[in-house]
Structures are given as C-alpha cells and as structure tokens.
Amino acid sequence: MAGRRAARDAISRDQWAALISARNSDSESGARRAAGREKTPITVERIIDAALQAVEAGGFEDLTMRRVATRLGTGPASLYAHVRNRAELGDLLIGRLCSQVALPAPDPACWREQFMEVCAQLRDQFLRYPGIAQAALTVVPADLATLRVGEGMLAILLASGAPAQQAAWAGDAAFLYITGYCLEAAAARRQGEDVDGRVIDRAEIEERLRMLPPDLFPHTVTHARELTSGTGHDRFTFTLTLLLQGLIPPPSVSGPGHRHPPRPGR
Amino acid sequence: MAGRRAARDAISRDQWAALISARNSDSESGARRAAGREKTPITVERIIDAALQAVEAGGFEDLTMRRVATRLGTGPASLYAHVRNRAELGDLLIGRLCSQVALPAPDPACWREQFMEVCAQLRDQFLRYPGIAQAALTVVPADLATLRVGEGMLAILLASGAPAQQAAWAGDAAFLYITGYCLEAAAARRQGEDVDGRVIDRAEIEERLRMLPPDLFPHTVTHARELTSGTGHDRFTFTLTLLLQGLIPPPSVSGPGHRHPPRPGR
DNA sequence: CCGTACGACGAACATTGTTCTATTGGCGAT
DNA sequence: ATCGCCAATAGAACAATGTTCGTCGTACGG
Known part of the structure; x- marks a missing residue:
C-alpha cells in the first residue's frame, strides 16, 4: 500500500493467477448489485460499452475518462473503482474486440x-x-x-x-x-x-x-x-x-519434393 | 487569417510547394540571427536536439513542450514560433532520424x-x-x-x-x-x-x-x-x-504454382 | 433495529497543449 | 544618426486531461 508504485503498473503474478482462475465467475459483487437494483449500476461492461461508443464517435484520442463518465451520467472518479487506468481501459477494449472474432x-x-x-x-x-x-x-x-x-x-x-x-x-x-x-x-x-x-x-x-x-x-x-x-x-x-x-513453402502438393526452398530465419 | 483552422491542421498545398523549393536555404532568418548573436537563438535544429534528448531520456510519452522548452532555458510559448504543433515536432524528429540513414x-x-x-x-x-x-x-x-x-x-x-x-x-x-x-x-x-x-x-x-x-x-x-x-x-x-x-517470382500473388528463377525480363 | 463496509461521487491537484498579449532587440529606411 | 517596424521571445493565462482524497449514501450482516 505505502510502497511506491511503478510508473506503469503492470499486473502482479498473483493477480494474474486469480484472473485466470476466475475467468468464469463474472464480477464478484457486480452481479449481486445488478440483481438488486435497477439504478443501472456501473459495471466494467457498461464502461467498455460507453468507451467504445466514444471511440467510434471521435477516435481513440477522444477517449477520455470524463467523456466515458458523462456518457454514463456520472463523474470521472466513479470509473476508477472498476478500471485501474486509462491504459487498462484500453486493454479491456481490445479484449472486447477480440472476443467478437470468430475462430x-x-x-x-x-x-x-x-x-x-x-x-x-x-x-x-x-x-x-x-x-x-x-x-x-x-x-x-x-x-x-x-x-x-x-x-x-x-x-x-x-x-x-x-x-x-x-x-x-x-x-x-x-x-x-x-x-x-x-x-x-x-x-x-x-x-x-x-x-x-x-x-x-x-x-x-x-x-x-x-x-x-x-x-x-x-x-x-x-x-x-x-x-x-x-x-x-x-x-x-x-x-x-x-x-x-513463404511460411513452409506450399506443402509440396505434387508429391514429396526433395527440393527444399530456402528457409527464412537465421 | 480569420478563417477557422481545421482541428488537425495539415499543410496547405502552397506551403508544400514552398517547402520543396526551399529545401536548400536553411532557415530563412535563423542564420542571420545566429551570426549576429551569441545568445543561442532558438532554432528548429536546437528544438529537435532538445526534443530528441528528452525522448532518449524518458521515452516519447515524456516528450513535453514544457520539457523541451526548459531544456532550452525558456518557456513553452517560445517554441510555437518555430514549430506549429506537437505533431509537427514529432514529424521533424522522424525527419531527423531518417536523415541519418545511409542509403x-x-x-x-x-x-x-x-x-x-x-x-x-x-x-x-x-x-x-x-x-x-x-x-x-x-x-x-x-x-x-x-x-x-x-x-x-x-x-x-x-x-x-x-x-x-x-x-x-x-x-x-x-x-x-x-x-x-x-x-x-x-x-x-x-x-x-x-x-x-x-x-x-x-x-x-x-x-x-x-x-x-x-x-x-x-x-x-x-x-x-x-x-x-x-x-x-x-x-x-x-x-x-x-x-x-515472396516478392519477385510470380506476378500473380494468389496462385504460386511453380517458382520461376529470376528472369532478366521486366 | 443498528453498525459497518463498500461503491459512487464532488471537488481538487498537478500537468498538458496552445493562445493572447506585451516586450524587446536589431535592422532597414529616411 | 535617428526612427520606426517587424519578427522573435517570453510571461501569463485558459481549457482540458488523468488521477486521487475525503465524504456520503445506501444496502447488507448482525
């Protein structure tokens, strides 16, 4: 707590492990709140949605904590209970986008x-x-x-x-x-x-x-x-x-060619 | 003059032509000033130098108009007589780096x-x-x-x-x-x-x-x-x-049927 | 019924890019 | 030689940013 934080705070290893193991339980206390109230509680998902709308409207350089907050009808401080940084918000956006890619x-x-x-x-x-x-x-x-x-x-x-x-x-x-x-x-x-x-x-x-x-x-x-x-x-x-x-030169469609084209690399 | 500037101001076409034609005359009035005084006049070159030092020290995100200015012993406003934007300063930095590439x-x-x-x-x-x-x-x-x-x-x-x-x-x-x-x-x-x-x-x-x-x-x-x-x-x-x-061989990129040795044809 | 804890939030702080305006210093014109 | 002008410099200011502090309110555990 009192230890000085790194300028760019990365995630710790315990947090990494927790993140992996808790990949199914969707938000510890958010669900509880969401069930109890209609007051549209602030969730990470809603933050991501608002942020994506902001980026879609004005580009990534217009993605501002304040803009996201006002889009959610609140102040910028309220976001920091769910997102650590603007950088982490960016990571979450990329994650959301990647989650919609069909593999x-x-x-x-x-x-x-x-x-x-x-x-x-x-x-x-x-x-x-x-x-x-x-x-x-x-x-x-x-x-x-x-x-x-x-x-x-x-x-x-x-x-x-x-x-x-x-x-x-x-x-x-x-x-x-x-x-x-x-x-x-x-x-x-x-x-x-x-x-x-x-x-x-x-x-x-x-x-x-x-x-x-x-x-x-x-x-x-x-x-x-x-x-x-x-x-x-x-x-x-x-x-x-x-x-x-150039990857693995076409896997020799016409029989096992013993002629290996030059391999890239060293 | 009074026309409203675009949010991201690009260079106009006349300025572009002038920039090309004036590629040899090195700073219109800067040389004159430099000869007359020892007071280390602010030049675009000196700004670029200071900016590069700042980036080398703390990375591009620490490249601040104020930091560059104080490194030159002045305030941030003095830079805007030589550089239009922070973006243009970035362009100049890339230009400087590119100018040192041997072709x-x-x-x-x-x-x-x-x-x-x-x-x-x-x-x-x-x-x-x-x-x-x-x-x-x-x-x-x-x-x-x-x-x-x-x-x-x-x-x-x-x-x-x-x-x-x-x-x-x-x-x-x-x-x-x-x-x-x-x-x-x-x-x-x-x-x-x-x-x-x-x-x-x-x-x-x-x-x-x-x-x-x-x-x-x-x-x-x-x-x-x-x-x-x-x-x-x-x-x-x-x-x-x-x-x-994969550059030279087949003019049709999609179907590399067989690999031609580099032909002297054009 | 109360206490407590946690999420929400208003205000504030430090810093940023950029502009407005005044000042100054030197050079050409008279 | 003197005057005036123009460009460069700089001080101060403004709007906007990311982030933090302390408070407040409410909902849940007892």
Missing part, C-alpha cells in the same frame, strides 16, 4: 484462407474504432480474450505444418502488421483535412508526390500512382499473402 | 541485403528513442528526409526487378512493420515493471503463458517458448525476409 477450427487444407479471414476480422474490428489499435500495441499478454485470438491464429498456422518457431513469429508479425495498418488508416483519416478544410485524398497525395524534384526522387515521382494506390484492402491482403506464402 | 546505391545483385540493411538502420534509430515510432505512423508524406528514405527503399526494391506495384506495397509494409516492431519494443520496456517493481522478462512471460488453462490454450501453453523467443532481432529479420522472399 474457425483449423483445417490444414485451407489454412491460408482461414488465417486471412481472422486477420480481416481483426482489421475490420480495429477500423471500426479509429485509432484503437494503439491500445493493441501496448498489450503484452493482459487479457484472456486477446490471448484467445492469439491461440486461434497460432492454431491455424500450426495446422499448416510449419515449424512452431516460424508459426509463432509469423503470427506475431501478422498481428503487428494489422495494428500498424489500422493505425495508419486512422491517422490518415484524422489528418485528412487541409488548412482550407479540404480533404486530402489519394489524388491529392499523388499530385504532391509528382511535385517532388525528379532529380532527387526519381522513383517516387515515377511511381506515384503505385505508391498511393491500394484503395480497398488490396495492400492488406497483399502483404499478408506475402507473409504466409 | 546505398541499389545493386540488383544483393538487393535483399541492402534492403535489410536500411530497415535495420531505421529500426536502430527508432529503438534508440523509445516510442518515437508513434510519430512515424502519423506522418503521411510530410518531411523531405522521410520521403528520401522512402525513395531509397523503393529504389532498392525496384532494382530487384519486381513490378512497381509490388515494390511500392512491399516498401510500405516493411515500414509499417518496422514501426510496429519498435513500438511494441518500447511498450514492453515501458511496462516492464511489476507492481512490486520487479522486471517482467521473457522467462516471466513464458511462465505466465504456461499457467494458462491447457484446455483452452493448448498451443499457447505448448509453444510458450517459441512465442516468447526472439531475443535479438531474429524475429525482425525473419519477418522481413519472409516479406522479401
């Missing part, structure tokens, strides 16, 4: 499609709440729902027959890329207004790239179109396909 | 090694200033030094013979992955303290993963070691190698 039963026949599907689900969830991917990067292994998605992705990758080390690293890379992709998209949308209030769209960016001095930026000027393309999620699927493609 | 002359014989080298330089620059990669994600095409690195990476990728679209997307993916990787590393270091002040290292995380219920997290528990490995930058090089590996 297929791994099928070695179509593991690439399955993996892409899960990644697309994550991407859509993150894109729906602009900037929320920022919270996903600070999470190491905090929430069980988040770990569940990681387990599912790892399961699919392992079903491909890839070695465990490659599967683990590829899953990590995919998750990292997804968050980066969504963060970039959120940033682009956020700063998408000019001083005049005009929206900077792809054509605008392309035009600006073409204005660069061709002696210093020859390729950028020449390929401005390719650099700014990728409207839909073509870029997204392209990158992830690239990642998955 | 090789593209050699089609060893384009992979060259690309990896540039990525490693970026990674090391970002890792030296924890959390600064956050600013790299919000930059679209703001700084010339940043664009220069993009041009260099694109040049190497094009030298590989890959189609322009693939080269552009791959470069983007690599940059995105680098920033995500560095952000994750910064977050891990930041939250690396327990409530007791103990440091959570990889062994600790691995142990925690093993504590998960095996019925729900079979693969995570089994491969906890692989998930937490990647001490050095093995994970980094692995992922980028995976990305580069």
Whole structure:
C-alpha cells in the first residue's frame, strides 16, 4: 500500500493467477448489485460499452475518462473503482474486440484462407474504432480474450505444418502488421483535412508526390500512382499473402519434393 | 487569417510547394540571427536536439513542450514560433532520424541485403528513442528526409526487378512493420515493471503463458517458448525476409504454382 | 433495529497543449 | 544618426486531461 508504485503498473503474478482462475465467475459483487437494483449500476461492461461508443464517435484520442463518465451520467472518479487506468481501459477494449472474432477450427487444407479471414476480422474490428489499435500495441499478454485470438491464429498456422518457431513469429508479425495498418488508416483519416478544410485524398497525395524534384526522387515521382494506390484492402491482403506464402513453402502438393526452398530465419 | 483552422491542421498545398523549393536555404532568418548573436537563438535544429534528448531520456510519452522548452532555458510559448504543433515536432524528429540513414546505391545483385540493411538502420534509430515510432505512423508524406528514405527503399526494391506495384506495397509494409516492431519494443520496456517493481522478462512471460488453462490454450501453453523467443532481432529479420522472399517470382500473388528463377525480363 | 463496509461521487491537484498579449532587440529606411 | 517596424521571445493565462482524497449514501450482516 505505502510502497511506491511503478510508473506503469503492470499486473502482479498473483493477480494474474486469480484472473485466470476466475475467468468464469463474472464480477464478484457486480452481479449481486445488478440483481438488486435497477439504478443501472456501473459495471466494467457498461464502461467498455460507453468507451467504445466514444471511440467510434471521435477516435481513440477522444477517449477520455470524463467523456466515458458523462456518457454514463456520472463523474470521472466513479470509473476508477472498476478500471485501474486509462491504459487498462484500453486493454479491456481490445479484449472486447477480440472476443467478437470468430475462430474457425483449423483445417490444414485451407489454412491460408482461414488465417486471412481472422486477420480481416481483426482489421475490420480495429477500423471500426479509429485509432484503437494503439491500445493493441501496448498489450503484452493482459487479457484472456486477446490471448484467445492469439491461440486461434497460432492454431491455424500450426495446422499448416510449419515449424512452431516460424508459426509463432509469423503470427506475431501478422498481428503487428494489422495494428500498424489500422493505425495508419486512422491517422490518415484524422489528418485528412487541409488548412482550407479540404480533404486530402489519394489524388491529392499523388499530385504532391509528382511535385517532388525528379532529380532527387526519381522513383517516387515515377511511381506515384503505385505508391498511393491500394484503395480497398488490396495492400492488406497483399502483404499478408506475402507473409504466409513463404511460411513452409506450399506443402509440396505434387508429391514429396526433395527440393527444399530456402528457409527464412537465421 | 480569420478563417477557422481545421482541428488537425495539415499543410496547405502552397506551403508544400514552398517547402520543396526551399529545401536548400536553411532557415530563412535563423542564420542571420545566429551570426549576429551569441545568445543561442532558438532554432528548429536546437528544438529537435532538445526534443530528441528528452525522448532518449524518458521515452516519447515524456516528450513535453514544457520539457523541451526548459531544456532550452525558456518557456513553452517560445517554441510555437518555430514549430506549429506537437505533431509537427514529432514529424521533424522522424525527419531527423531518417536523415541519418545511409542509403546505398541499389545493386540488383544483393538487393535483399541492402534492403535489410536500411530497415535495420531505421529500426536502430527508432529503438534508440523509445516510442518515437508513434510519430512515424502519423506522418503521411510530410518531411523531405522521410520521403528520401522512402525513395531509397523503393529504389532498392525496384532494382530487384519486381513490378512497381509490388515494390511500392512491399516498401510500405516493411515500414509499417518496422514501426510496429519498435513500438511494441518500447511498450514492453515501458511496462516492464511489476507492481512490486520487479522486471517482467521473457522467462516471466513464458511462465505466465504456461499457467494458462491447457484446455483452452493448448498451443499457447505448448509453444510458450517459441512465442516468447526472439531475443535479438531474429524475429525482425525473419519477418522481413519472409516479406522479401515472396516478392519477385510470380506476378500473380494468389496462385504460386511453380517458382520461376529470376528472369532478366521486366 | 443498528453498525459497518463498500461503491459512487464532488471537488481538487498537478500537468498538458496552445493562445493572447506585451516586450524587446536589431535592422532597414529616411 | 535617428526612427520606426517587424519578427522573435517570453510571461501569463485558459481549457482540458488523468488521477486521487475525503465524504456520503445506501444496502447488507448482525
């Protein structure tokens, strides 16, 4: 109690164990209160709901303790009985989003499609709440729902027959890329207004790239179109396909080829 | 003048043109002032220096206008004559870091090694200033030094013979992955303290993963070691190698029927 | 019936980004 | 040489943020 807290307080190991074991009993005293009263008691779930609405409305940078509190009709201090930090609130949001991702039963026949599907689900969830991917990067292994998605992705990758080390690293890379992709998209949308209030769209960016001095930026000027393309999620699927493609080179569909393509890694 | 400014003010197109054309004249009136006085006038360069020192000391979240100002022996208001925003300061920091990246002359014989080298330089620059990669994600095409690195990476990728679209997307993916990787590393270091002040290292995380219920997290528990490995930058090089590996061969990304050796065709 | 304990909450504190306004110092123009 | 002007600097202030303290109210255990 009196000991000085770390600047960024992580979870202790006992708390971690308790968190795992108590994954079924849903809130110790909250249920009791919820049953007794109609006064809409403050729950972690309600906080998460309000926070998600706030992010959906104004982006992650507008996710304020006060905004969440007023959305719940109370003051900011009331939240700290259920959530330790703003950072922990972010973790909870990511957990909620991850809990809504459907994980297929791994099928070695179509593991690439399955993996892409899960990644697309994550991407859509993150894109729906602009900037929320920022919270996903600070999470190491905090929430069980988040770990569940990681387990599912790892399961699919392992079903491909890839070695465990490659599967683990590829899953990590995919998750990292997804968050980066969504963060970039959120940033682009956020700063998408000019001083005049005009929206900077792809054509605008392309035009600006073409204005660069061709002696210093020859390729950028020449390929401005390719650099700014990728409207839909073509870029997204392209990158992830690239990642998955090199994993365990297609498990030799036409017989046991004794020709091993170069393994990435060391 | 009196027009209302956008919430996130981006750069106008005239300013963009001016920024490009004035890339050589180094600070319009700053040089003049610097020559006349020993009173250490405030320059953009000095602001960037102070800001980088602040980030190196306490991470990107401790990068405060006030901290930078006091490091320069003045108040926070004095900075706004040279820097428009905290966001623009972040862009400048990324630009400074990018300006220190050495770009090789593209050699089609060893384009992979060259690309990896540039990525490693970026990674090391970002890792030296924890959390600064956050600013790299919000930059679209703001700084010339940043664009220069993009041009260099694109040049190497094009030298590989890959189609322009693939080269552009791959470069983007690599940059995105680098920033995500560095952000994750910064977050891990930041939250690396327990409530007791103990440091959570990889062994600790691995142990925690093993504590998960095996019925729900079979693969995570089994491969906890692989998930937490990647001490050095093995994970980094692995992922980028995976990305580069699949670049050239088939122009159609979806169906890699058989692998062509790199053809001299374009 | 009362005591107690815990969740809710109002107010407050330290800190942040940013702007308004005054001041000052040097340089060009007369 | 003197005047005036403009840009840079800085002090103070404002709105908004995360977080904590102490109080209050109410519901449950006795």
